[in-house]
Amino acid sequence: MIHVCYCLYDKTGRYSKFTGTAMLSMFENHNPPPPRHQSRCTSFTTTR
Amino acid sequence: MTTENCDKFSYVAGRYGQLVKFYNVEQLFADKIEYIKKMFPQASETRFSIGMFYRFFIPYLLAADIDKAIYLDSDTIVNLDIKELWQVELGDKPLAAADEVRADPFDHPSNAASNYLVTNGFVDYNDYFNSGVLLINIKILRKENEHLMDGVKFVGEHPQLIYLDQEVLNYLFSKNYLKLDEKFNAFVRKARRLNENLCYRRIYHFTGAGFGMDMRDLFNRLWMKYFAQTPWFDEETIGRLYASVQQLHVGFKQSMVNLTALMSGKTRAFFVAPDNIDGFKNFFAVRADEEIITVDSQESLNKLLDAMKRARGKKVFFIMLPNFPFQILTQAGFTPGKDFVNGLEFLSEAQGVPLNSYPLIQAM
Numbered sequence: 001m002i003h004v005c006y007c008l009y010d011k012t013g014r015y016s017k018f019t020g021t022a023m024l025s026m027f028e029n030h031n032p033p034p035p036r037h038q039s040r041c042t043s044f045t046t047t048r
Numbered sequence: 049m050t051t052e053n054c055d056k057f058s059y060v061a062g063r064y065g066q067l068v069k070f071y072n073v074e075q076l077f078a079d080k081i082e083y084i085k086k087m088f089p090q091a092s093e094t095r096f097s098i099g100m101f102y103r104f105f106i107p108y109l110l111a112a113d114i115d116k117a118i119y120l121d122s123d124t125i126v127n128l129d130i131k132e133l134w135q136v137e138l139g140d141k142p143l144a145a146a147d148e149v150r151a152d153p154f155d156h157p158s159n160a161a162s163n164y165l166v167t168n169g170f171v172d173y174n175d176y177f178n179s180g181v182l183l184i185n186i187k188i189l190r191k192e193n194e195h196l197m198d199g200v201k202f203v204g205e206h207p208q209l210i211y212l213d214q215e216v217l218n219y220l221f222s223k224n225y226l227k228l229d230e231k232f233n234a235f236v237r238k239a240r241r242l243n244e245n246l247c248y249r250r251i252y253h254f255t256g257a258g259f260g261m262d263m264r265d266l267f268n269r270l271w272m273k274y275f276a277q278t279p280w281f282d283e284e285t286i287g288r289l290y291a292s293v294q295q296l297h298v299g300f301k302q303s304m305v306n307l308t309a310l311m312s313g314k315t316r317a318f319f320v321a322p323d324n325i326d327g328f329k330n331f332f333a334v335r336a337d338e339e340i341i342t343v344d345s346q347e348s349l350n351k352l353l354d355a356m357k358r359a360r361g362k363k364v365f366f367i368m369l370p371n372f373p374f375q376i377l378t379q380a381g382f383t384p385g386k387d388f389v390n391g392l393e394f395l396s397e398a399q400g401v402p403l404n405s406y407p408l409i410q411a412m
Contacts, residue, residue, distance in 0.1 A: 004119075007122075009099025013052070013053060017281075021275040
């Protein structure tokens with residue numbers, strides 16, 4: 001399992017799109033191995 | 049963070065079969081955050097926010113069985129499989145990061161020359177690292193709680209330090225961290241200066257306001273490619289973009305009116321750098337009777353001030369220098385928009401001054 005953290009202080013609600021875009025780019029380029037005996041998932045964490 | 053945005057993050061993660069968790073650092077570590085705010089009251093007044101310190105708490109947030117974590121700044125685009133960074137072996141190092149000598153060779157020399165940590169021997173010039181991409185050894189850093197706060201105290205007591213969270217981490221770990229391959233923290237401004245014409249398999253770091261709307265720039269295109277796939281891009285985004293452009297349009301028209309009022313009964317004078325004088329004269333259609341003061345010595349600023357005193361009320365001075373210290377003119381009793389204007393604001397891409405479209409990105 002891969003753990004990735006982003007940190008976000010977004011009082012106005014206008015900054016989340018940058019974190020969201022960064023996160024999507026990471027998911028889009030990540031190729032996890034196919035499931036075998038059990039599903040493997042990747043955990044992505046944000047702090048706020 | 050709003051509930052709406054939390055839902056959007058969960059939606060994005062769900063689309064890829066992934067999981068996102070949220071931790072409210074200000075609640076979980078209220079006393080430490082309070083201490084940090086006291087040490088850095090300026091944190092909310094600059095382009096940075098208290099959020100830059102949240103990364104310090106990552107080792108204490110994650111479950112006890114997690115030994116390692118990646119931290120990424122929000123102004124990054126991951127253009128490779130994150131697995132490549134995850135597979136880097138940390139060994140007994142507390143963290144891995146990219147040094148700025150390689151990540152930022154154009155600006156690092158002057159940044160380092162004025163950085164207190166480097167000039168006073170706390171951090172070696174070649175080891176100063178960027179904190180935007182980190183591979184964190186959770187096992188080791190979980191034991192560093194008080195040590196971390198010592199770093200916060202040190203940096204807090206030295207207001208000459210700017211990149212606060214980065215300075216804390218460098219102060220504590222620059223002598224004992226693992227240097228990452230450049231591809232894991234590739235500064236977009238370096239790629240632009242090198243005129244790179246391909247997006248490579250890297251983690252691109254836009255380092256602040258590096259985003260723009262000009263789609264001729266392939267890094268802007270790279271960011272927009274991913275942004276357009278997020279739930280933050282919808283018809284409301286286009287509406288906000290239009291509202292921003294409309295505001296620019298109204299502002300531009302108003303400034304034209306203001307200019308006619310400003311110049312009424314007055315002539316122009318110019319304070320310019322000596323290179324490309326002919327190009328500047330051509331652009332502004334400068335007449336033979338209009339005064340030009342060229343910057344050719346230390347005395348040039350005094351020449352400007354004297355000329356402005358003699359011509360007060362009769363001329364408007366167009367200052368054509370980047371990073372000009374306008375406060376010198378206001379302190380001498382001159383009024384912006386009446387006695388002088390920033391002449392560079394009249395220039396466009398055609399004269400080599402690109403449009404800063406980051407405000408449009410922010411507005412979206």
